[in-house]
């Protein structure tokens with residue numbers, strides 16, 4: 001039964017505890033959860049008592065917790081949403097898995113490979129699922145981009161270009177491991193597995209840098225990425241874009257919103273009398289670009305909420321549904337791990353000044369052995 005478009009009344013629910021009630025939790029994940037009938041919040045925890053109390057009030061709970069172990073000891077739940085500090089996420093998630101809970105972490109799954117591997121091993125042992133907030137896979141523009149490149153007539157994707165330039169970072173690893181993990185995941189989602197990277201770094205000071213990365217995918221597609229922290233978090237332009245080229249096709253998404261598809265031009269005449277020979281002697285007629293955009297004026301609808309456009313809602317809902325149906329996760333801790341491996345490969349390429357094959361990363365052989 002539908003309450004509103006996209007909002008179903010759930011017959012079964014998962015009981016969730018919320019770990020971390022900071023900015024991203026309060027403004028995004030908790031907002032999302034209030035819209036998902038399949039999730040019942042049964043406990044909240046934050047080291048910061050005011051934040052924990054605020055979240056408890058919001059979800060109608062009579063008390064909150066400051067300490068994760070206390071909450072896990074007292075509250076019966078099916079899963080935990082861990083939205084804390086990037087470097088702590090994997091350790092806290094492991095604590096939840098060992099207490100018998102499935103777990104969903106905000107990105108990144110972790111910032112150290114050892115922590116992520118320990119989490120995944122613990123989850124495997126306990127038979128629990130690890131989800132990750134790679135919401136860009138569900139972002140409306142990237143979802144449409146995926147459908148476009150898989151459509152008939154697009155041709156094989158031969159070039160992938162992405163840019164992500166945010167504000168200053170506090171340390172040297174945050175940009176690649178925490179910020180760019182979305183894009184390392186998105187390129188795997190849109191194009192496929194990466195074979196090799198070759199990166200250069202411009203650095204003004206620690207945490208203020210730009211990376212230029214050349215990429216070759218296993219399927220032959222080539223690409224380049226520009227990642228940086230000498231930009232801004234608030235400017236509406238020039239922060240994030242993805243472009244993919246097919247056979248005379250070009251699709252482009254700016255700012256994770258506007259999606260433009262330039263389809264092949266029409267061949268109208270040729271002064272040689274021949275059909276398209278692929279030269280400029282052929283007279284072509286441009287085909288208007290298709291621009292796809294949600295209707296921002298109709299704000300009452302779920303589909304125009306920021307957390308729906310950005311894909312956070314769909315990502316959390318897919319996790320809850322996977323727990324209820326037993327189906328595989330659409331995006332998992334293994335994807336979180338792979339995003340971290342790609343960040344480490346880019347780092348290695350900068351340090352060693354050479355192309356780095358993903359298969360040569362020691363982390364890949366450990367993965368095979370797991």
Ligand SMILES: NC(=O)c1ccc[n+]([C@@H]2O[C@H](COP(=O)([O-])OP(=O)(O)OC[C@H]3O[C@@H](n4cnc5c(N)ncnc54)[C@H](O)[C@@H]3O)[C@@H](O)[C@H]2O)c1
Pocket residue numbers: 019020021022023024025045046047048051066067068083084085086088089092106107108133135178
């Ligand atoms: N998907 C996205 O695009 C996106 C966007 C922003 C942030 N994030 C991610 O969300 C996470 C949180 O970021 P934020 O900006 O909300 O940070 P924040 O600092 O505002 O919030 C973190 C909260 O975790 C709490 N915390 C820390 N250690 C804890 C512990 N051991 N037990 C309980 N609570 C603890 C803190 O008290 C704080 O309230 C990060 O991993 C970040 O990478 C994701």
